[in-house]
Amino acid sequence: MTTETTTTTTGTAGTAGTAGTAGTTQTPEAGAAPPPGTTLHRKRSARGHQRLLTRRDRFVLAVMAGVPTILHLALVWVTALASVLLAFTTWDGIGFDSITWVGLDNFRQLFADNPQFWPAVQHNLIWFVVLILVPTPFGLFLAVQLDKRIRFSRVYQTAFFLPVVISMACIGFVWQLIYNPDTGLINSITGANRPGHYIDWIGNPELNLWAVLIAASWRHTGYMMILYLAGLKSVDPSLREASALDGANEWQTFRNVIFPTLRPTNTVVLVVTIIEALRAFDLVFVFNKGAQGTELLSILVTNNIIGESSRIGYGSAIAVVLLVISLAVIIPYLIVTFRKERRA
Amino acid sequence: MRPSPAGLPTPSPSRRSLLRSAGGVALLAGAGIPLLSACGGSNSASDPNTVTLGSNASDAVPKKAFAEIYAAFKKKSGITVDVNTKDHNTFQEQINSYLQGTPDDVFNWFAGYRMQFFAAKKLATPLDDVWAKIGDNFPDAMKKLSKGEDGKYYFVPLYTYPWAVFYRKSVFQQHGYTVPATWDELVALCKRMKKDGLVPIAFGDKDAWPAMGTFDQINFRLNGYDFHVELMAGKASWTDAKVRAVFDHWSELLPYHQDGAMGRTWQDAAQTLVAKKAGMYLLGSFVAQQFSGTADLDDLDFFAFPEIDPAHGQDTVEAPTDGFMVSKSPKNHSGVVKLLDFLGTPQAEAIYLKADSSVVAASSKADTSSYTALQKKAYAMISGAKSLTQFMDRDSRPDFTSTVMQPALQKFVQNPKGVDGLLSSIERQKKTIFASS
Numbered sequence: 001m002t003t004e005t006t007t008t009t010t011g012t013a014g015t016a017g018t019a020g021t022a023g024t025t026q027t028p029e030a031g032a033a034p035p036p037g038t039t040l041h042r043k044r045s046a047r048g049h050q051r052l053l054t055r056r057d058r059f060v061l062a063v064m065a066g067v068p069t070i071l072h073l074a075l076v077w078v079t080a081l082a083s084v085l086l087a088f089t090t091w092d093g094i095g096f097d098s099i100t101w102v103g104l105d106n107f108r109q110l111f112a113d114n115p116q117f118w119p120a121v122q123h124n125l126i127w128f129v130v131l132i133l134v135p136t137p138f139g140l141f142l143a144v145q146l147d148k149r150i151r152f153s154r155v156y157q158t159a160f161f162l163p164v165v166i167s168m169a170c171i172g173f174v175w176q177l178i179y180n181p182d183t184g185l186i187n188s189i190t191g192a193n194r195p196g197h198y199i200d201w202i203g204n205p206e207l208n209l210w211a212v213l214i215a216a217s218w219r220h221t222g223y224m225m226i227l228y229l230a231g232l233k234s235v236d237p238s239l240r241e242a243s244a245l246d247g248a249n250e251w252q253t254f255r256n257v258i259f260p261t262l263r264p265t266n267t268v269v270l271v272v273t274i275i276e277a278l279r280a281f282d283l284v285f286v287f288n289k290g291a292q293g294t295e296l297l298s299i300l301v302t303n304n305i306i307g308e309s310s311r312i313g314y315g316s317a318i319a320v321v322l323l324v325i326s327l328a329v330i331i332p333y334l335i336v337t338f339r340k341e342r343r344a
Numbered sequence: 345m346r347p348s349p350a351g352l353p354t355p356s357p358s359r360r361s362l363l364r365s366a367g368g369v370a371l372l373a374g375a376g377i378p379l380l381s382a383c384g385g386s387n388s389a390s391d392p393n394t395v396t397l398g399s400n401a402s403d404a405v406p407k408k409a410f411a412e413i414y415a416a417f418k419k420k421s422g423i424t425v426d427v428n429t430k431d432h433n434t435f436q437e438q439i440n441s442y443l444q445g446t447p448d449d450v451f452n453w454f455a456g457y458r459m460q461f462f463a464a465k466k467l468a469t470p471l472d473d474v475w476a477k478i479g480d481n482f483p484d485a486m487k488k489l490s491k492g493e494d495g496k497y498y499f500v501p502l503y504t505y506p507w508a509v510f511y512r513k514s515v516f517q518q519h520g521y522t523v524p525a526t527w528d529e530l531v532a533l534c535k536r537m538k539k540d541g542l543v544p545i546a547f548g549d550k551d552a553w554p555a556m557g558t559f560d561q562i563n564f565r566l567n568g569y570d571f572h573v574e575l576m577a578g579k580a581s582w583t584d585a586k587v588r589a590v591f592d593h594w595s596e597l598l599p600y601h602q603d604g605a606m607g608r609t610w611q612d613a614a615q616t617l618v619a620k621k622a623g624m625y626l627l628g629s630f631v632a633q634q635f636s637g638t639a640d641l642d643d644l645d646f647f648a649f650p651e652i653d654p655a656h657g658q659d660t661v662e663a664p665t666d667g668f669m670v671s672k673s674p675k676n677h678s679g680v681v682k683l684l685d686f687l688g689t690p691q692a693e694a695i696y697l698k699a700d701s702s703v704v705a706a707s708s709k710a711d712t713s714s715y716t717a718l719q720k721k722a723y724a725m726i727s728g729a730k731s732l733t734q735f736m737d738r739d740s741r742p743d744f745t746s747t748v749m750q751p752a753l754q755k756f757v758q759n760p761k762g763v764d765g766l767l768s769s770i771e772r773q774k775k776t777i778f779a780s781s
Contacts, residue, residue: 090780092743093440094465105776113772116751181607182615195543195603202550203606205758288550291606292754308439308458308742311777 080323086316093310106317117318120295123209124325127216127296128277135217136269139224144254146225147232161226163219172286175215176202179287205293212287212294220276224269231265232258267337271330278326297322395679396426396448400435409699416695417686423679443467449674450683455489455665456734457576458742459499462669463492469670470496474681478688483708485732489665500684501667501706503696505629506722507557507735508646515542515620523647527565527593530650534600537623544600546622548613552750555605555757556736557662558626563590564660565652569731572660576740578778582771588763593652595760605757628664629722632702644718648725661729664738665706741777748773 053061087106091099110117142160146153163171178185179201186201187193201211235258243253281298284290290299297318304315397414401407407429414425428448430438435452442451443462453459462468475497479487482501490499516522519540524530534544549555564572567586574580575587602613602622614634616622625631626649635641648658668687674680686692693705694714701716704723712723726732737745752770756763 092780094444094467100780109773109776113769113776115755115769179607180612181604182612198603200604200607203604203608203758208607288607289552291550291552292751292758303747304743306437307746308436308461310440311743311747311780313780 083316083319084323086313087320088313088317090311090313093312099313102313106314107321109314110317110321114300116295116300119293120290120297120300121321121325123294123296124277124280126209127213127280128274130213131217131220131273131277132270135220136224136273138217139221140228142221142225143228143232144258146229157225157229161222164222164226166219168219168282169286171215171219172283175211175218176287179211202288203291208288208291208293212284215287216276216280216283220273223272227265227269227272228262231262235261264341267341271333274329274333275326278322278329297325392676392679393422394424394426395450395674395676395683396428397683398435398442398448398451399427399429400432400452402429402431402435405700409696412699413687413692413695416692417683420686421682423682425683443671447671449676449680450668450670452666453499453669454734454738455499455501455667456738457740458738459490459669460492461741463494463496463498467672468492468498469672469674469677469680470498471500471670471684472497474500474684474688477685481688481690481707481709483727485729486665486706486708489732489734490667499667499669500688501665502687502693503667503700503703504663504665504706504726504732505703506725507561507626507628507662507664508648508722508725510617510625510627510629510631510644510646511623512617512620512643513645514643515623521623524650526650527652531596531600533623534597538600543602543616543622544624545597545602546613546616546625547601547605548608548610549605549754549757550607550609552754553735553737554610554613554627555753556745556749557628558594559590559753560662560733560736561626561649562593562652563587564662564733565649565656565658566590566593568653568656569660569733572733573739576736578741578744578774582767582774587767591756591760591763591767594756595763598757598760601757606754629704629718630702632718642717646718646721659730660733661726661731662733662735663726663729664735665732667706744774744777748777 086099088103089099089101090106142156146157150156166174176184181187181198181200181202182193184193184201187199190199191197192199200207202208239257239261240253243257248256279298280296281302284294284296285299285302288294290296290303301315301319301322304311304318399407399410401410410427414427418424426448435442439453439462444467453462459468463470470492475487475490478500482490486501486504487497490497490501492498519536519542521533521536524533537544547554560572563575566589571580571586575582581587602608602616605613610627610631611634613622614625614627614631617625617631618635618640629646632641632644635644648661651657668684670680670684688707690705690707690710693707693710697703697705697710697719698714701719704715704719704726705712708727712720715723733739736749740749748770752766756766
């Protein structure tokens with residue numbers, strides 16, 4: 001308590017501009033202000049052991065913490081658990097009494113009989129591999145170039161980042177104008193919309209996934225670029241200076257100095273890309289509703305659950321598969337990387 | 345199944361209904377059910393002079409046509425119809441939870457299995473009292489379409505439209521083609537058209553449902569109406585040789601279909617017919633909506649899909665029918681009965697048809713004098729039919745047709761060779777779906 005009073009005093013003295021020496025507790029300002037403050041504080045804290053908060057405080061706190069907790073539990077956990085449970089039933093969504101327990105039947109059907117399931121898993125996987133191999137390195141490349149403060153850097157930055165601002169559904173519409181086999185940009189220019197020379201970008205199962213992936217990459221590049229640009233901004237300039245003094249050329253500097261310092265960014269990039277691949281939905285849904293060649297797990301879930309007589313149990317089973325895949329990928333990765341970073 | 349361009353849903357929800365739906369969402373969102381109670385609108389009070397009506401008529405033309413019917417009804421009875429319009433596709437997707445929540449008194453819906461499904465689930469009110477009054481206005485085929493599995497009426501039809509093969513008279517004249525009456529003539533005509541540099545049959549299956557129309561036509565021409573019903577009800581097997589024969593016929597015709605159907609919407613395919621690049625197009629009569637000029641529209645004609653098996657001839661017509669149903673506990677029952685009595689009259693149909701000329705009246709007493717040539721022909725075709733089918737996704741379980749048949753038929757269109765594997769896969773999936781409830 002005494003030290004506290006002293007500091008306050010010096011503080012007050014200092015600000016007041018009085019040439020008082022440290023430790024003089026006798027200045028009128030100091031003498032007047034702190035003691036009542038201390039007593040008040042002491043009094044309150046003594047009572048506080050019994051009642052730290054008034055009834056009103058506790059009520060407000062309960063509402064502030066309680067309402068979000070209840071909402072979170074109800075909207076996230078209860079629903080997630082409910083759909084896991086529903087995955088073992090059949091239910092057409094009409095009345096709760098029509099829910100029938102069927103055990104693993106939904107999963108058996110899914111793995112054995114559904115002709116769209118394995119292609120969907122495969123496409124989600126391809127989606128991830130393509131995103132990590134094409135737009136991610138390209139985004140990094142652009143970020144490194146833009147980080148050099150070249151002329152019109154802001155213009156390029158905006159141009160590449162623009163697709164990220166547009167919603168996926170809109171991107172789907174825009175790219176349909178390009179891919180439309182009859183009236184689209186590509187086929188009109190190349191004349192591939194005549195019988196005999198026909199290229200069906202949207203319908204051909206060997207083409208359409210790649211066509212959608214180009215659109216997805218177009219957007220993902222900008223996203224990656226901005227993440228890496230943020231990462232590069234945080235690289236200590238003295239590191240570059242040091243490597244320049246050591247006589248390293250640009251590539252060597254990047255490989256041995258810059259890239260290793262981007263490790264936290266890489267973690268984020270990888271996780272973001274995995275999530276993008278697993279939640280891929282909107283672009284394809286707009287493009288061709290996940291028809292032949294572009295099936296995705298998220299679309300199968302939607303097709304089974306939304307509709308006038310839905311197969312909610314079956315759809316939930318697909319959702320559970322998606323959940324398991326997500327957890328299986330994300331959890332081990334996060335554990336490993338965070339452990340590594342903590343050590344480092 | 346009349347597609348509509350992505351529209352703007354949205355009656356703004358009241359605070360109370362919002363809260364109600366929030367509670368519901370907490371319960372059900374896990375199952376991913378979009379709750380509709382927020383769209384229930386203003387039916388909380390039971391005003392004897394108001395009937396609420398949930399409408400899927402979100403396109404401009406039908407929306408206006410319906411509004412005119414309700415205005416006429418108000419003038420006649422003093423009862424206001426409070427219409428709650430939602431986007432066509434959204435309405436269909438949410439119908440399930442809509443009917444379980446707080447639905448409007450009356451709602452737009454489709455005849456056939458899709459009506460029977462909700463009737464069997466006790467989500468609709470029987471309308472035998474209404475039919476006692478309006479029954480004389482409708483032909484027997486329509487009566488059959490309006491009954492649930494329990495033999496009670498649940499549906500009041502308003503309009504219908506046929507599926508047929510559409511063509512341009514001027515193109516047929518120019519090349520000297522004649523309307524094919526049999527399968528062999530159809531194939532021969534396709535060959536000639538191809539030689540003449542035309543796309544014989546326009547085709548777009550991006551929305552996945554148009555191919556079902558082709559399947560239906562070949563199926564009931566080849567195997568008859570009864571087999572169509574059995575197959576759609578899940579009773580006949582998809583591995584049956586009769587089904588295999590349908591796909592064999594289809595394979596024979598497929599090379600004459602427009603390339604790249606999977607990437608094309610029906611609207612774009614129709615444009616090929618408008619531009620005289622295609623010779624024929626198998627679709628519902630709503631294809632006329634794509635013909636904008638009156639000269640083009642006058643040039644449009646159609647013929648019934650050719651005969652395949654003489655035993656069945658051309659006696660079945662695919663004619664999806666739209667109309668009204670009543671939700672399970674309407675707030676204003678007497679008002680609802682009055683409204684449906686009115687909707688079942690030829691006058692109400694006449695009002696609708698004046699505004700929307702791509703369909704024809706369901707009633708046999710409707711005034712056909714103002715019909716266009718195309719409507720007259722469609723009307724004659726439907727009223728002369730021995731049996732009416734609805735469409736694959738209206739005659740069968742929608743969950744089966746949308747999750748199994750749509751992708752399966754798209755697969756067939758892509759690769760007509762793997763039919764056997766495809767059919768056994770359909771049959772396996774069908775069994776589990778039809779067994780589930």
